[in-house]
Amino acid sequence: MADRHGTPPDFADIAVAHWERERPDLDFTAMGTLARFARLHIAGSRRVEAVFAAYGLDRGEFDVLASLRRTGAPHEMPPSQLAEILLITRAGMTKRVDRLEARGLVTRRADPEDRRSLRIGLTPEGFALVDAAVTEHAANENRLLGLLTEDEARAFDAILRKLLTAVEGQPEQPEQSA
Template sequence: MADSSETRPDFADIAVTHWERERPDLDFTAMATLARFARLHIAGSRRVDAVFAAYGLDRGEFDVLASLRRTGAPHEMPPSQLAEILLITRAGMTKRVDRLEARGLVARRADPEDRRSLRIGLTPEGLDLIDAAVAEHTANENRVLGLLTDDEAHAFDATLRKLLAALEGSTPKQA
């Protein structure tokens, strides 16, 4: 089946054509691809955020709950470790945890090995909510990537992995 988007100019093609006319001295080869990628990020984020909103969560709150859930029982960790995993400041983590705690989705408790430290853990309500939200989230993501063939999806993933490794210069930390 032919993909009409390959033959019909899109917003990126038009912008590049305009730039090539105005600045023929520059190479705009990457511009269309990266503009499409940026727009894909925006469109994908809207779909993802809509799922989170249906569960009363924003992206940051989902990330906290999901990080706790995927660590396995007892679904808890120190707030500093959560902040490190999520690449946010400790102050930002405190704000997220405060909101989630006020809703009864997480609880703070003293660390049994170091009573001066805290651990953040999912409550039963938080566990139920994140389990439901992550089920819908993964279905949503699979619908998006389902627009590609398996070969296209694997190639896309491999390409993104290569670009990220080169731009970030390191491998992701294991949580």
């Protein structure tokens, strides 16, 4: 059973066909697409995380170093700003910074404008490590999207942007009780 493009059925087609057989009263139009997107996210994340692991980093540690690096000199900011950028709690940020500081990749120092606040900054070792990692990371991501034509990549990006804007702008729906 091939789809309209002559492609053999994949895991999502099979799951949707099963659901349609079992629950013909429901609309499963979006299920296959979103299942493929979820699997793409998982498989792509594994490839991305393999690059970080080659540099002795996990995704969260890379994100901290990369956030500091891309802000430009002096490559530092308050931990609360880092937490906000990375969408994590301040406690989660403290844990990441603790690990990176123990490895000599970041420093903590008092903020000269507000002695009650801290600034997290890249060390020369952290700067060199994140530069090397981001070089391979960018090449890896380009390889992943290189499977698409330029037009397909632009369309994919536009569609993702549209969906993300809509989903992030919608309040979460409360669960309905059974």
